Amino acid sequence: MNKDQSKHQAVLVKEVLEALNPQKDCYYIDATFGAGGHSREILNTGAKVIAFDFDQASIDAAKELFNKEINSKQLILLRENFSKMDESLLNLKKSLNLEISGIFFDFGTSTDQLMSKDRGFSFEAREETLDMRMDDRLGVKACDLLKLIDEKQLAKMLFEYGGENDARAIARKIVAIRRKDPNSLDKVGTLVDLIEEVKGQRARGKINAATKTFQALRIIVNDELSNIEAVLPKALRILQNSKAIDKRLVCIAFHEGEDRLVKTFFKQIEATNIGKLINKKPIQASEEELAINPRSRSAKLRALAL
Numbered sequence: 001m002n003k004d005q006s007k008h009q010a011v012l013v014k015e016v017l018e019a020l021n022p023q024k025d026c027y028y029i030d031a032t033f034g035a036g037g038h039s040r041e042i043l044n045t046g047a048k049v050i051a052f053d054f055d056q057a058s059i060d061a062a063k064e065l066f067n068k069e070i071n072s073k074q075l076i077l078l079r080e081n082f083s084k085m086d087e088s089l090l091n092l093k094k095s096l097n098l099e100i101s102g103i104f105f106d107f108g109t110s111t112d113q114l115m116s117k118d119r120g121f122s123f124e125a126r127e128e129t130l131d132m133r134m135d136d137r138l139g140v141k142a143c144d145l146l147k148l149i150d151e152k153q154l155a156k157m158l159f160e161y162g163g164e165n166d167a168r169a170i171a172r173k174i175v176a177i178r179r180k181d182p183n184s185l186d187k188v189g190t191l192v193d194l195i196e197e198v199k200g201q202r203a204r205g206k207i208n209a210a211t212k213t214f215q216a217l218r219i220i221v222n223d224e225l226s227n228i229e230a231v232l233p234k235a236l237r238i239l240q241n242s243k244a245i246d247k248r249l250v251c252i253a254f255h256e257g258e259d260r261l262v263k264t265f266f267k268q269i270e271a272t273n274i275g276k277l278i279n280k281k282p283i284q285a286s287e288e289e290l291a292i293n294p295r296s297r298s299a300k301l302r303a304l305a306l
């Protein structure tokens with residue numbers, strides 16, 4: 001077991017390196033820098049990294065931990081939504097002669113975010129504000145969303161993004177509670193109690209009763225699937241326009257919604273002979289990795305060579 005479960009541990013590291021195949025002095029984009037676990041390994045090969053993360057906390061931590069690499073310009077760190085990757089790269093190209101050899105995505109949230117205080121990602125942090133924004137420049141917190149959203153739409157989203165079978169009953173209860181007091185859902189604990197009440201006996205399963213609802217809300221608040229949909233064609237175009245040889249596009253998805261987008265996109269590319277899948281089936285964590293890092297269980301890696 002990983003000793004410190006509150007720190008993010010990069011998943012499928014060996015597999016990412018094999019798929020991305022980083023070469024010394026060539027440029028790679030790490031679109032989801034997080035705690036920098038994958039970037040660190042890419043940098044260790046002598047390759048250069050342009051990293052994106054829209055979470056200020058991730059950027060602040062990186063400035064200390066990667067100080068040397070930032071000063072030597074081996075690492076360029078950008079606080080930006082990866083869906084704006086094309087614009088950011090155009091800006092960089094004004095001062096740097098760069099061709100991109102590979103782009104890597106590790107979608108979703110980091111353990112650091114989930115465990116951080118006062119951000120409302122975890123259903124265990126009952127007293128925290130139900131916020132859930134990875135990028136605090138975003139206007140709508142999860143608690144704001146629950147005040148505004150239509151019941152039917154909420155139920156649909158809880159089902160689609162969280163796979164929550166009790167989505168309709170949970171949405172109904174949320175609307176009933178907010179009618180009495182719109183601010184009553186501002187705290188994590190109120191939503192957790194409400195979900196447990198709806199689920200009754202079924203709340204005593206293996207995973208926490210609130211897991212699916214929390215996942216769905218996080219995806220909605222951070223516009224996660226739309227960002228993936230927007231960036232994949234941009235990433236492809238960046239690689240197509242690059243003069244580098246043997247270019248790679250590598251994605252790790254953690255839930256079905258993300259993986260479906262990647263899988264469909266990669267299939268289209270292969271069908272048009274623009275790129276080739278490196279592995280026919282997604283790569284998943286080995287037993288060895290699962291024993292050290294249980295979070296790796298749902299990770300699926302898909303990679304494309306151009």
Ligand SMILES: C[S@@+](CC[C@H](N)C(=O)[O-])C[C@H]1O[C@@H](n2cnc3c(N)ncnc32)[C@H](O)[C@@H]1O
Nearest residue numbers: 010032034035036037038053054055081082106
């Ligand atoms: C699963 S973590 C990445 C972990 C990282 N690979 C590591 O080894 O530490 C995902 C990271 O991507 C960031 N992220 C998610 N969506 C993003 C987006 N649209 N633009 C920029 N960063 C994003 C999150 O803030 C989070 O830090």
